[in-house]
Amino acid sequence: MTLGFDREWQLGELLDTSSHEKIGPALSELLGGDFAITDDAGKTFWGQPSPDARREALILELEPIGYLLSRSAPASALMAARNLMLVLLRAQIRFKMASTLHLESVAEDFESLKREHARLSESETRYKTLSTELDARVKKQVGELEERQQMLYEAEKLASVGQLAAGMAHEINNPLGFVRSNLSTFEKYVGKFAEMKNAQGAAAASWQALDLDFILEDSIDLLHDSAKGMERIARIVADLKAFSNVDRASEEYADLNNCLHEAVSMVQTQLPAGINFRFDLLPLPSIVCLPGHINQLFFNVIRNAILAIKDAGRPGEVKISSEADDEGILVRIHDTGVGMTKEQLEHAFEPFYTTRPVGGGVGLGLATARNVIQAHSGRISLDSQPDVGTTVTMYFPTPS
């Protein structure tokens, strides 16, 4: 038997003992003393039922749930008592069923609420994760935008530095030209003076007195030194021009080995003592690229290598190697400098991340390097150990 509202209620459930103790004496009084109440199973709730008593069934639905018994009361009186009792029991069963049903439905509603709550909290967590994901995505995109912005700024800076360099090269080339030609003319003129060496008399005496032999010789040396200086200026200007590449800002075929050489020649002029270059460059196929940007890329990486060795405070070597296979070109720039910690490695490609003191560098080197490589569909990776050195590996795919 379940304990639902729809169970078949027993007399004992409908009227408790105290109710029987009120009803029993009242009906006894009305029925003349001899009166008893039993349930359908024969259990007595009030009085003492005798076997030969008259009895009336208490039927709420189909079957009796109990009986009223009396020996002395007339049949009509007992029936009247039964009817009275039924009115009481009906009121009671309605109340019992309604309250039990109410409890059941409240429990049901509570279950529904719990289900609804579970559903809501599930969707809440879903939205929470979604919103954190969204947050992360937005942050990432903002970061990417900032990086792009930085790239653009870098590119513009590169272009304006290039323009400046090209303008300077042009301006320097003119005076350089006439200074060089003047110097060689001047050397011829000095040759003319030398003919006076063989003169006689007072001239010869003055020659001796003024020590013109030495002056002549030294003049020639000075002129040669000046010419060499001019050569060097001319080469620097040429390098600057080649490096800045304003005259070849668009894509073209280039040999990356040449780019490496150009980048090295840029740093070599300010190379601190105790740092050597070693080259291991194998023949490479030419690839379509932006040579100006590639130069900047190699320049950044090589300059980092030099700074790393300088930071280590001991002599070192920058080894530059290149090789090609069917898929692409591999360029490695290795230094024996300070190296990087794990933490530094993790942040190495972030714009503005720098280990150098303020003013030492903006920290755009590797970020720019990666941007350039990615623009060429390539990859760049870092391999480093503190106090041992760093290897930057760059890969450029060649079209198959």
Added chain:
Amino acid sequence: MPESDARHLTFKLVYYGPAQSGKTTNLLRLHDLLAPELKGEVMTMETKDDRTLFFDLLPLGFRAPSGLLIKFRLFTVPGQVAHDGTRKAVLSRADGVVFVADADRAQETNNGESFQSLAANCARVGLDFDHLPLVVQFNKCDLPNAVPEAEIRDRWSAAPWPLVFAVALTGQGIELTFEHLLRTVYRNFGQKLELQAKHGLSEDAFVAGALRKAA
């Protein structure tokens, strides 16, 4: 599964459906029309403006040849949407269901929603909706804007349940609905309860016992 002991077998049958579709009227008419061996009064629990707040209950019964007392307790649920908790509680432990739909065309959505809630509530109170004895009654076919029988039959043609068209106000189709339910219930539980084998009760005798007409 019906409640049973050695001498009794009780089927709980529930009239389910949207508000005002005529569930209570079904019970009142059955009470008037039927005269089985045992018949109780319709117990109407608390109504407000004629609308059921808890349930109605009509008990009917008869004795099988074996002496087994077979009892039917017919309940109605409150149709109003707000009383879903009560509806579920009344529906629990049901052995058979009559779905009383309102043939009024304006009530089509309510019928649909109520039928959905029947399926959902069955699952929640642990009844297997797919194997529940179920009869679908379209009541109020007397209304001028009732959906025509042919249209309803067409729409329900794929459904496995018996369809009855009724006018509960006049009693039309009320007994037929109950008969369909009795037969489905007998087919569903008869074997397990050994109604024929142990109690000598055939399907027709089962139906006749419950449906005996009032004079």
